[in-house]
Amino acid sequence: EVQLAESGGGSVQTGGSLRLSCAASASTYSSYCMAWFRQGPGKEREGVAAIYTGGHPTYYADSVKGRFTISQDNAKNTMYLQMNSLKPVDTAMYYCAADPWSLKCGGSLYEYSYWGQGTQVTVSS
Secondary structure: OOOEEEEOOEEEEOOOOEEEEEEEOOOOOOOOEEEEEEEOOOOOOEEEEEEEOOOOEEEEOOOOOOOEEEEEEHHHOEEEEEEOOOOHHHOEEEEEEEEOOOOOOOOOHHHOOEEOOOEEEEEEO
């Protein structure tokens, strides 16, 4: 089982930046897919970005391309989401997710078995 813990959320103004972190517990899997999702007020949870551990990003939502960057550090078992040029529409609870068997490693929440508790990001105008 993989345990995930997000951190780095907060409140920023439009145009600001934040970096989210997702620390994963030690895993027996050699590689797995990790992703960021978000859920805004009254909205469904949506995929933001995904990456294979030890690999390159495999998914970005159109709404964040060019502004957000997903990365991971295998040595630290940690995934990151660098968010630049933030907009009020980015306001949401951001969740970390992981799965060792995802073949697509995309933006569908049904691909992921393990979830963190979330970290709140609020962008004010």
